[in-house]
Amino acid sequence: MSSAATDVAQPAESAQSAKAQQAPGPRSTKPASAGAGAPGPSGTNPAPRGPATDYSAFPLVAAKHPWRWVGTAAVALGVVAIAWSLATNPRWEWGVVAQWFTAQSVVNGLLETLKLTAISGLLGFVLGFILALMRLSASPLLLSVSWTFSWIFRSTPLLVQMLLWYNLGYLYEKISLGIPFTDVRFFEVQTTTLISQFAAAVLGLTLNQAAYSAEIIRGGILSVDQGQLEAAAALGIPAWRRSTRIVLPQAMRAILPTAFNEIIGLVKGTSIVYVLAYSELFYTVQVIYNRTQQVLPLLLVATLWYVVITSVLSVFQYYIERHYSKGAVRTLPLTPLQKARKFFATHAVAPNRARSPR
Amino acid sequence: MSTATADQSSTDADTAAGSGAAPAHTRGLVEITKVRKSFGASEVLKGITLTVEPGGVAVIVGPSGSGKSTLLRTINHLEKVDGGHIAIDGKLVGYEVRGKRLHELREKAILKQRTEIGMVFQNFNLFPHLTALENVAEAPVVAHGRSREEARRRGLELLDRVGLKDRAGAYPRQLSGGQQQRVAIARALALNPKILLFDEPTSALDPELVNEVLDVIRELAKSGTTLIIVTHEMGFARDVADTVVFMDEGQIVEQGSPEQIFTNPQEPRTRSFFSKVLEPAFNI
Numbered sequence: 001m002s003s004a005a006t007d008v009a010q011p012a013e014s015a016q017s018a019k020a021q022q023a024p025g026p027r028s029t030k031p032a033s034a035g036a037g038a039p040g041p042s043g044t045n046p047a048p049r050g051p052a053t054d055y056s057a058f059p060l061v062a063a064k065h066p067w068r069w070v071g072t073a074a075v076a077l078g079v080v081a082i083a084w085s086l087a088t089n090p091r092w093e094w095g096v097v098a099q100w101f102t103a104q105s106v107v108n109g110l111l112e113t114l115k116l117t118a119i120s121g122l123l124g125f126v127l128g129f130i131l132a133l134m135r136l137s138a139s140p141l142l143l144s145v146s147w148t149f150s151w152i153f154r155s156t157p158l159l160v161q162m163l164l165w166y167n168l169g170y171l172y173e174k175i176s177l178g179i180p181f182t183d184v185r186f187f188e189v190q191t192t193t194l195i196s197q198f199a200a201a202v203l204g205l206t207l208n209q210a211a212y213s214a215e216i217i218r219g220g221i222l223s224v225d226q227g228q229l230e231a232a233a234a235l236g237i238p239a240w241r242r243s244t245r246i247v248l249p250q251a252m253r254a255i256l257p258t259a260f261n262e263i264i265g266l267v268k269g270t271s272i273v274y275v276l277a278y279s280e281l282f283y284t285v286q287v288i289y290n291r292t293q294q295v296l297p298l299l300l301v302a303t304l305w306y307v308v309i310t311s312v313l314s315v316f317q318y319y320i321e322r323h324y325s326k327g328a329v330r331t332l333p334l335t336p337l338q339k340a341r342k343f344f345a346t347h348a349v350a351p352n353r354a355r356s357p358r
Numbered sequence: 359m360s361t362a363t364a365d366q367s368s369t370d371a372d373t374a375a376g377s378g379a380a381p382a383h384t385r386g387l388v389e390i391t392k393v394r395k396s397f398g399a400s401e402v403l404k405g406i407t408l409t410v411e412p413g414g415v416a417v418i419v420g421p422s423g424s425g426k427s428t429l430l431r432t433i434n435h436l437e438k439v440d441g442g443h444i445a446i447d448g449k450l451v452g453y454e455v456r457g458k459r460l461h462e463l464r465e466k467a468i469l470k471q472r473t474e475i476g477m478v479f480q481n482f483n484l485f486p487h488l489t490a491l492e493n494v495a496e497a498p499v500v501a502h503g504r505s506r507e508e509a510r511r512r513g514l515e516l517l518d519r520v521g522l523k524d525r526a527g528a529y530p531r532q533l534s535g536g537q538q539q540r541v542a543i544a545r546a547l548a549l550n551p552k553i554l555l556f557d558e559p560t561s562a563l564d565p566e567l568v569n570e571v572l573d574v575i576r577e578l579a580k581s582g583t584t585l586i587i588v589t590h591e592m593g594f595a596r597d598v599a600d601t602v603v604f605m606d607e608g609q610i611v612e613q614g615s616p617e618q619i620f621t622n623p624q625e626p627r628t629r630s631f632f633s634k635v636l637e638p639a640f641n642i
Contacts, residue, residue, distance in 0.1 A: 231483035234434055236473035236501035236549065239465065245496070249487045327487040327529035 096297035100288065101304065109284030110305055116270045116280060117309075120202050121263050124209025131214035133243075136221060146214065153211035158272055161208060166200040166276050201273040209266060216258045220251035252324040260317040267309050271302075281305060385447060386412040386552040386584030388433065393442035395428055402428050404608040405442065410601070412447075412552075413582045417595040417616075420605035421631060426588040427480075429605070430555050433586065434475040435468055446474065446553065473501045476546030480558040482538045484530040490517060490541045491526040494548050501549060509548075516544040520574050536567030543574055554578065556587040560594075572598075592636055596620050604628045 086092060100106055134146035153161070169191035176188035195203070224247050232242040271282035279287070281302055289298040322332060334342065388410040395403040402425040410416045418426045431437040433444055435452035443460065444451045452468055453460040463471070484493050494513035498504040504512070517523045520540040522533075530538050539559055546554055556575065560568040572594050579585055579598045589595055595602055595616065602619040604612045604627075612625045620636070623629045 225483075227479060227481055227483040228485065230436055231477075231479060231485070233469070234436060234472055234475075234477040235497035235545070236469040237497060238469060238500065241500050245500075246485055250485075324487075327489075327531060330532055 091296070092300070093294065093297040096294050097300050097304070100285075100298060100301045105284055105288065106281070106301060106305075109279055109281040112278070112280040112284075113267065113270050113282075113305075114309070116201055116205060116273065117263070117267050120205035120209055120270075121266050123202070123206040124266075125213045125217075125259070127206065127210035128213030129217050131210060132217040132221060135214065135218050150211045150214055153208050158204065158208050158269065159275060162200060162204040162272060162275060165195060165203045166197065168195050168200075197273075197276045197278040200276055201270075201278050205266065205270065205273075209262065212262055213259065216255055216262065217251070219258075220253075220255035221247060223254040224250045249324060253321070253328060256317065256321050256324060260313060264310050264313055267313070268306055386410075386414075386582075387447050388553060388584060388586065389445045389448075390429070390433070391442050391444070393429070393432055393444060394440050395425075395432060395437060396440055402608050403432070403439075406605075406608075406610055407442075408603060408610060408613070410584055410586060412584055414600045415579045415585045415587070415598055416601045416603055417599035418586065418588045418603045418605055419590070419592065419595055419631075420611075424605045425608040426605050427557050430477075430557050430586060430588050433553070433555055434472050434477055436477075438462075446471075451475075469501065473497070473549045474551050475553045475555060476549060476551035477555045478539070478542050478546050478557065478559050480561050482530070482535075482542045482562070484538055484542055484545070486530050489527050489529055490522060490533065490544075493530070493541055494545045497545070498548050513544070513548060516547050517541070519547075519577075520544045521570075534567060535563045536570045539563065539571045540574055543571075543578075547578075551583065553584045553586065556585065556589070558588050558590065560589065560591055590635070592620070592632075604631065606631070 131146045131149060134142040135150075137143060172191055174188055175191050175194055176185045178185035178187075228246055228250065229242060232246045237246070270280055273280055274283035274286060277283065285298045285302040289295045292298070319335070322335065325332065388408075390406055390408040393403050393406045394401065402423075406425075406429055408416070408429075418429065420426055428437055432439050433451065438452070443453065449471075450460070451471055453462055455461075484490075485496070488496065491510060491513045494516055495506070495509035498509040498512065499506055514523060514526060517526050520543055522537060522540055522544070525533060525537060525541075530541070533541065539562075543559075559575065560571050563571065568591065572591065575585070575587070575594075576598055585598075587595075587598075597616075599616050601613055602616050603610055604619060604623070604625075606627050612619060612623060612628045619628065620632065623632060
């Protein structure tokens with residue numbers, strides 16, 4: 001191919017043809033045209049030929065990337081080696097993993113983990129949304145309360161918060177609802193009965209999550225152009241509608257990737273409630289391996305479940321982000337499913353196509 | 359142009375039914391009185407007084423930073439004034455008189471006033487996550503309580519009027535700049551405003567797209583809606599304006615008919631500005 005190109009390109013200039021032969025076809029155009037214009041080293045060359053040579057009929061050949069192949073091969077080798085060691089090293093005890101993976105107690109623990117994640121994730125983001133709006137409000141009090149909330153909960157370890165909530169009964173024996181600074185009480189309860197392990201866990205995770213999600217949501221809202229709000233205000237659209245219909249859908253594009261990071265972090269973050277002896281996935285696994293001494297395989301059981309949850313969440317993330325990218329990109333990229341369908345569709349008709357040109 | 363006439367008669371009917379007070383021929387009277395506005399230490403509007411008659415077309419020109427856009431934005435209370443007041447058909451914008459004071463209106467009342475004043479921005483400010491039709495149909499549903507169906511039907515009419523009916527389902531990013539600005543004009547028209555404000559509507563456009571937007575505005579100028587336009591398009595200004603207002607350093611230097619301002623300006627500042635912006639050929 002490249003030799004064909006050089007043959008036509010270099011009818012006169014023998015000096016350059018040797019160099020051009022090594023280069024792929026399209027590259028040879030430059031030296032050729034430059035040589036045609038200038039009085040080249042071979043002074044015997046007659047007057048310029050007029051219009052530049054036409055290469056339009058030549059097929060284009062893409063550049064080759066040999067090092068990419070070397071890198072790919074090296075990484076593939078590494079992947080195979082790891083997979084091989086995982087499969088063949090008997091100390092991973094895959095049999096034990098399989099035995100416990102769907103055991104009733106592990107599944108119960110898994111459900112508790114999902115429950116904690118869902119409840120504190122939801123409450124955390126709702127509270128975070130309110131905090132974000134407070135932080136963006138014109139009132140200095142709302143602003144500073146929101147700021148202080150985030151400051152406190154982001155600067156104390158989750159573990160400490162958790163233990164503090166659980167031991168709230170030590171600080172305040174009773175919790176009551178009444179008129180402040182009077183003796184009127186509508187409702188009074190022992191703190192220890194109100195704050196169960198579950199309540200302490202949800203409280204700790206929610207408040208912590210709210211502090212972080214407030215910042216994420218605030219960042220998302222700030223990323224929306226001020227002109228959008230002005231246009232909406234100029235059209236007489238009320239403030240609440242401006243937030244929900246105009247600003248939030250656009251802010252979501254900035255919020256979602258980080259929010260999913262947070263949710264995925266929360267899934268694994270729930271494992272910290274083992275300090276409250278709350279039987280979620282991680283605590284359950286611990287109890288089992290303390291009894292059976294099969295520490296690594298059981299940690300692997302928990303890990304695999306976390307991987308499964310994260311994978312499912314990632315799929316949700318993909319489709320939710322896609323939904324909110326409406327209008328932000330000129331054409332939506334194909335989903336993996338659509339890509340697969342297209343792949344099979346084109347490859348199914350390929351034999352027909354191959355026949356038709358003949 | 360039949361759609362435009364039909365639209366005009368319906369807006370007149372709306373006003374007559376709505377406010378009752380103002381007869382149809384006085385709708386859209388804008389009176390700006392001694393308006394002052396500062397940003398920090400710099401005073402951008404130094405006591406502006408300007409009247410635009412109902413159905414009139416006022417074009418505000420002047421160097422950048424002269425306060426043109428700020429003045430425009432005070433008319434629909436996007437920018438609060440520091441002094442003076444603005445009235446539309448005799449009714450104060452953003453304030454009401456109580457005793458001897460002007461009290462700022464509550465958000466809801468201001469929003470209602472804004473529905474009578476359409477605004478078109480330099481950067482279009484279309485909602486990028488909504489289609490062209492959804493952009494146009496949003497405000498009538500929310501602010502006027504129209505049904506979705508009615509708003510869509512009217513939205514299609516308006517898109518037709520700006521020549522974009524076939525692009526109703528497109529998102530703003532799938533449209534050219536000129537098309538986006540035409541959708542923005544349709545969006546501003548959707549509330550049947552008495553007054554339309556244009557804040558440099560063609561400044562963000564490629565030169566070859568400017569005319570398609572100006573043509574739409576020219577049509578509107580004939581429709582009887584009051585237009586206040588800030589622009590750098592001098593040829594267009596001369597073509598479309600009843601009144602040309604030349605502003606510099608927060609003040610109105612000179613105003614008058616296009617012939618007067620462009621061919622025979624009285625003030626040295628006006629003359630020196632036009633000598634810089636007008637091409638020689640234009641003055642012949």
